[in-house]
Amino acid sequence: xxxxxxxxxxxxxxxxxxxxxxxxxxxxxxxxxxxxxxxxxxxxxxxxxxxxxxxxxxxxxxxxxxxxxxxxxxxxxxxxxxxxxxxxxxxxxxxxxxxxxxxxxxxxxxxxxxxxxxxxxxxxxxxxxxxxxxxxxxxxxxxxxxxxxxxxxxxxxxxxxxxxxxxxxxxxxxxxxxxxxxxxxxxxxxxxxxxxxxxxxxxxxxxxxxxxxxxxxxxxxxxxxxxxxxxxxxxxxxx
Amino acid sequence: xxxxxxxxxxxxxxxxxxxxxxxxxxxxxxxxxxxxxxxxxxxxxxxxxxxxxxxxxxxxxxxxxxxxxxxxxxxxxxxxxxxxxxxxxxxxxxxxxxxxxxxxxxxxxxxxxxxxxxxxxxxxxxxxxxxxxxxxxxxxxxxxxxxxxxxxxxxxxxxxxxxxxxxxxxxxxxxxxxxxxxxxxxxxxxxxxxxxxxxxxxxxxxxxxxxxxxxxxxxxxxxxxxxxxxxxxxxxxxxxxxxxxxxxxxxxxxxxxxxxxxxxxxxxxxxxxxxxxxxxxxxxxxxxxxxxxxx
Numbered sequence: 001x002x003x004x005x006x007x008x009x010x011x012x013x014x015x016x017x018x019x020x021x022x023x024x025x026x027x028x029x030x031x032x033x034x035x036x037x038x039x040x041x042x043x044x045x046x047x048x049x050x051x052x053x054x055x056x057x058x059x060x061x062x063x064x065x066x067x068x069x070x071x072x073x074x075x076x077x078x079x080x081x082x083x084x085x086x087x088x089x090x091x092x093x094x095x096x097x098x099x100x101x102x103x104x105x106x107x108x109x110x111x112x113x114x115x116x117x118x119x120x121x122x123x124x125x126x127x128x129x130x131x132x133x134x135x136x137x138x139x140x141x142x143x144x145x146x147x148x149x150x151x152x153x154x155x156x157x158x159x160x161x162x163x164x165x166x167x168x169x170x171x172x173x174x175x176x177x178x179x180x181x182x183x184x185x186x187x188x189x190x191x192x193x194x195x196x197x198x199x200x201x202x203x204x205x206x207x208x209x210x211x212x213x214x215x216x217x218x219x220x221x222x223x224x225x226x227x228x229x230x231x232x233x234x235x236x237x238x239x
Numbered sequence: 240x241x242x243x244x245x246x247x248x249x250x251x252x253x254x255x256x257x258x259x260x261x262x263x264x265x266x267x268x269x270x271x272x273x274x275x276x277x278x279x280x281x282x283x284x285x286x287x288x289x290x291x292x293x294x295x296x297x298x299x300x301x302x303x304x305x306x307x308x309x310x311x312x313x314x315x316x317x318x319x320x321x322x323x324x325x326x327x328x329x330x331x332x333x334x335x336x337x338x339x340x341x342x343x344x345x346x347x348x349x350x351x352x353x354x355x356x357x358x359x360x361x362x363x364x365x366x367x368x369x370x371x372x373x374x375x376x377x378x379x380x381x382x383x384x385x386x387x388x389x390x391x392x393x394x395x396x397x398x399x400x401x402x403x404x405x406x407x408x409x410x411x412x413x414x415x416x417x418x419x420x421x422x423x424x425x426x427x428x429x430x431x432x433x434x435x436x437x438x439x440x441x442x443x444x445x446x447x448x449x450x451x452x453x454x455x456x457x458x459x460x461x462x463x464x465x466x467x468x469x470x471x472x473x474x475x476x477x478x479x480x481x482x483x484x485x486x487x488x489x490x491x492x493x494x495x496x497x498x499x500x501x502x503x504x505x506x507x508x509x510x511x512x513x514x515x516x517x518x519x520x521x522x523x524x525x526x527x528x529x530x531x532x533x534x
Contacts, residue, residue, distance in 0.1 A: 065448070067448065087452070087453060088452050088453070091447075091450045091451060091452040091453070091455075092450065092452075093450070094447075094448065094449065094450035095449070095450030096450075097450075099448065105441075105444075105445055105448070107441065107442050107445065118445065118446070118449060119449045119450075121245055121248075122245075122446060122449050122450050122451040122452075122455060123450065124241055124242060124244075124245055166449075170449075170450075
């Protein structure tokens with residue numbers, strides 16, 4: 001591949017959003033978190049990653065968003081070797097990837113609205129557009145009354161939804177979600193999945209790491225199961 | 240929202256979150272600028288006064304005897320051999336007597352019993368401006384004293400010497416206060432920016448993850464440094480100007496201060512001090528960004 005340059009308003013062409021070929025990740029002294037992972041995710045697909053705790057789901061998501069580097073193997077996102085990207089190119093690609101982290105990564109002293117807006121501010125969206133988008137997302141996630149609440153005052157379930165709102169705020173083309181429903185009741189889980197499905201229908205590719213069987217049993221989606229850092233199965237679950 | 244608007248919003252947040260340390264840094268920079276500018280102002284005025292005094296410098300060479308016209312010419316030639324002079328004037332004993340009598344005015348009768356040649360003849364020499372350094376004048380006076388027939392050379396040696404050492408001392412003080420300014424501006428700003436970076440580590444980490452560019456993350460810290468330099472120098476110089484006005488207003492009338500004309504800095508000098516302060520604070524900010532904000 002020649003020189004890779006990404007601009008902030010560039011769309012991702014092509015059919016494949018994520019390509020992983022023989023990707024491994026180990027941690028010192030000799031912990032093998034992932035070994036020889038190979039799979040592809042098509043643009044617009046919704047993929048579920050399941051597996052027991054410690055199977056490597058979170059590590060896999062961190063590798064896709066370039067939060068960590070693989071020990072070996074190739075990772076391409078939208079045709080770009082993400083580990084070769086640096087500076088502005090990496091920043092512009094990250095603007096197109098929304099991530100809801102398992103530990104939320106919320107700014108505890110900032111308000112809910114500020115936490116969600118941060119993803120849009122870095123891509124220089126207009127203040128009015130940011131305000132409108134934040135209101136819409138809070139409404140969709142049953143958090144309308146929490147607009148000006150400091151995030152450290154929220155419950156775990158509310159924080160989880162704020163993290164999810166931030167991940168979709170910038171209308172990214174790829175959304176990575178780590179345990180989106182872990183702290184939620186059935187009703188709120190449904191709302192969260194509605195939001196993700198809507199994003200998926202607009203063309204966003206979505207990868208969800210989860211333990212919650214209820215969210216992937218009902219659809220016609222691919223499910224990748226990890227076991228001890230390796231792919232155990234890659235199946236299509238029919239609801 | 241464009242880049243600069245986003246960056247200024249971010250800068251505003253930084254300043255709000257760490258306003259106490261920002262305020263302390265701002266005070267330190269202001270005080271450093273004030274101290275430096277205070278001594279520099281005295282220095283520039285002293286140099287200006289020195290220049291004026293040197294313009295009026297006259298060396299008087301008292302002679303042993305009243306020389307004849309030929310010897311006067313010989314003397315003049317010898318003096319010109321050292322350097323070109325603005326003027327060389329011969330004052331005979333008779334003329335010196337007349338001058339003295341005029342100066343005494345009504346009391347000139349005290350000279351009645353004195354012989355009219357009791358005052359020595361002399362040469363009054365006004366050197367050119369190029370011969371203005373303390374050491375040059377000293378050398379010139381030594382040269383004049385070495386000429387045969389010279390009894391004494393007078394030019395207010397003691398005063399010139401004291402003034403020379405005073406300006407040398409001021410040069411050292413200005414140098415030291417300049418060093419203080421450099422140290423406080425760069426290190427205090429660097430330290431404050433470092434504190435800000437450390438206190439906002441989680442946020443900066445998140446900004447990277449959501450796709451903020453390096454310049455989006457770094458520029459607000461650089462702006463903080465520029466603001467510290469700008470505000471610190473403006474407040475420091477304004478305080479000095481206030482002090483200058485107060486002294487000017489309260490020490491008018493006869494007094495030692497009126498012997499010299501004190502002037503405040505010219506606009507270009509004010510701009511240079513402000514620009515220098517901004518530059519130093521930016522360097523402090525930049526070093527912290529380079530060291531602690533690894534993106």
